[in-house]
Amino acid sequence: MTPATLLAAGLAADQKSAEVTDWAARVGWVVGLGLFVALVYWLMREGWKWRGTLQGDLPALPSAPDDPGPARLSMSGRYHGSTTAGQWLDRIVPHGLGTRSRAELTLTDAGLDVVRPGAADFFVPADRLRGARLDKGIAGKVLTEGGLLVVTWAHGDRLIDSGFRSDHAAEHTAWVDALNSMTNDSTTEGAER
Numbered sequence: 001m002t003p004a005t006l007l008a009a010g011l012a013a014d015q016k017s018a019e020v021t022d023w024a025a026r027v028g029w030v031v032g033l034g035l036f037v038a039l040v041y042w043l044m045r046e047g048w049k050w051r052g053t054l055q056g057d058l059p060a061l062p063s064a065p066d067d068p069g070p071a072r073l074s075m076s077g078r079y080h081g082s083t084t085a086g087q088w089l090d091r092i093v094p095h096g097l098g099t100r101s102r103a104e105l106t107l108t109d110a111g112l113d114v115v116r117p118g119a120a121d122f123f124v125p126a127d128r129l130r131g132a133r134l135d136k137g138i139a140g141k142v143l144t145e146g147g148l149l150v151v152t153w154a155h156g157d158r159l160i161d162s163g164f165r166s167d168h169a170a171e172h173t174a175w176v177d178a179l180n181s182m183t184n185d186s187t188t189e190g191a192e193r
Contacts, residue, residue, distance in 0.1 A: 052093040052094050052098075055093055058092070058095065058155065058156060059156045061097075061122040062123050062125060064111075064121070064123040065110050065123075068110040069108045069109045070108065071106050071108055072107045072109070073106075073171075073174060074106045075104070075175065076105075077103060077164055077166040077167045078102060079162070079164055080100055080139075080141040080164065080165060081140065081162070082160050082161065083163075084158065084159070086159075086161070088135075088137055090139070091140070092160060095120060096120035097160075098139075099119045100141075101117065101118055102117055103115065103116050105164060107175070107178060107179070109126065110125065111123055111126040112124040126182055128153050128154045129179060129182055130152040131151075131152045131180055131183050132151045132152065132180055133152075134148065134150070134172055134176060135150045136148060138150060138163035141163065148163050148165055149163070149165065149166065149176065150163050151164065
């Protein structure tokens with residue numbers, strides 16, 4: 001054997017493959033990431049509970065009357081939440097108003113009945129309705145311009161905006177017209193008395 005061959009054989013014998021994975025470091029990173037995600041989730045939950053505590057003075061929601069009368073309009077779609085009127089990011093949490101869900105809306109002469117499977121139903125009496133408009137967003141949900149039906153109503157000493165999206169967005173305009181005509185009729189009747 002020549003010296004070059006001996007040198008190459010010696011170098012080949014000294015080489016060994018490197019560790020493929022440092023398992024201790026990998027497990028440490030996974031555990032650390034899991035703890036970070038759990039901390040963020042816990043902080044979000046505490047913030048939700050704190051918001052509910054701050055808004056604890058909101059009175060209980062009215063329930064629908066036994067005989068609300070014939071339906072003027074009905075709609076199925078999604079309820080996206082309620083906020084303080086005019087402040088589209090100030091979500092209202094108590095009484096399930098902050099919970100998104102499917103919704104069945106029925107407008108009668110008595111008011112607006114919101115039936116939500118899996119969440120608390122609520123009813124807005126006609127004398128508490130203040131108007132309706134088409135908008136593009138409400139607390140955590142942003143859509144195209146006019147993609148959201150926003151109903152403004154009074155509850156206790158607060159004005160509340162509630163956001164709905166129909167399964168058929170073409171229905172929104174009829175709802176805005178009907179709700180605004182109801183509020184105009186009620187304010188006119190109140191002025192005549």
